[in-house]
Amino acid sequence: MEIRLPIVPYNGRKGRHAFQSGKAGEETDSPFDRRLAKLLHYAAHIFCEKGYEGASMRDLSRAAGMSLAGLYHYVDSKEDLLYLIQKHAFRTIIERLQERLKGAHGAENRVRIFIENHLDYFLANKEAMKVLTHEDETLKNGRGAEIRAIKRDYYKICLDLLEELRQEKGLEFSGRLAVLGLFGMINWIYTWHNPRIDLDAGELAGEMSNLFLRGVLNPGKPKRKSAKANA
Amino acid sequence: MEIRLPIVPYNGRKGRHAFQSGKAGEETDSPFDRRLAKLLHYAAHIFCEKGYEGASMRDLSRAAGMSLAGLYHYVDSKEDLLYLIQKHAFRTIIERLQERLKGAHGAENRVRIFIENHLDYFLANKEAMKVLTHEDETLKNGRGAEIRAIKRDYYKICLDLLEELRQEKGLEFSGRLAVLGLFGMINWIYTWHNPRIDLDAGELAGEMSNLFLRGVLNPGKPKRKSAKANA
């Protein structure tokens, strides 16, 4: 269950600032880091609204109240912005998940924790999470490989939880299909969730967990007949 | 269950060519229409690969073996390309669904048909469907409104099917949540489906239907205790 951290960050200022190295939750105290964090926040907002390709560095400079050239003091490139946003979001989610999973017993309960953790962070950081989800094939080469590796780790955690569940309950289902079905349900939320009319993270996590777990747990095969038979 | 068709297509060549007016399945026989269909096919491929914003008309001209200026003989603008791709995909899906639903009885069976129809078209037209799914907020103004209207219709069909199911079986669940959970599962597929290792459309539809229907049908509330309780 240990997460493999990337060997070296794809960023020129290696290790000199807390935000860009070390754990996700580490204190980011230097003024440089605070300003960078703000920039990433604005950038997430803009990428979320216009998409990565559709957003321009000039948009960001306007939003941040900083000159275009000034941005490059904090980031190497536009790609770097996306990379930092995605890395931070992923690491935080995984870190919090591992914290919550510590000492939690029972496969079913652990799956519920996974879902609740995902949705908690998801709905509290909708913009960053839409960028994470929507632009997941955008990064190329090194930065892309690093993010994809973190994503695979996260997928693996979920897969392990589900196989734990399958063994504990003596069920039969495809782990891959179950994970991807579950991810579909919970990642799709950014396309429709409206905080004014929809449930909050905790309630939503409960409902989604019920829907998913009942689907996985119940061995019953309701009406086996093919859909084609009646068409 | 009748689908409201858009009043007027957002395209200069109104009604003069089969591809751009009339039903989705209508014969598209004129050479103009055949060439346009090919262009849309190439465009879907490029939009799928690089995203709408990231793709350029020059990419398309290269892929189609036609000059940059020549493209504008067939399409009004880059936006028009996206619009035509999305409209055609949506209309075809809905048209085929209504065909399959005709004379199909039993709410559960009808839901299975919905899922199978979606996945059949989805996996047979992955590129266009990724464009439909991924670029669903890209179109603005008139064209965007028209596509969003078709999408609402499709959503409504699914919602009606699920409420039919709920009544027939005397269940209690949120239709909105169920529809959106289901859409999440089946639309997410484009992010992971690999024809070499994953099930084909029919099998996948069966598995997804089982997963979803068991989740919806089984009234049991497995382990009600909150996820937080054990964290």
Place this chain on the structure above:
DNA sequence: AAAAGTGTCGAACGAACGTTCGGTAACCTG
């Protein structure tokens, strides 16, 4: 007090973008 480093900026660079213009063949129609 000099030197080095940090934060910020206006201006510009070359490249790429969507789109348009004027023209040229080929084809259909009368």
Place this chain on the structure above:
DNA sequence: CAGGTTACCGAACGTTCGTTCGACACTTTT
């Protein structure tokens, strides 16, 4: 065969893009 329409193209237009350069003030170090 004349005249218009259709299919297509090279070249360009004006704009926007990501990024860089050289400079200026301010702070910290020597």
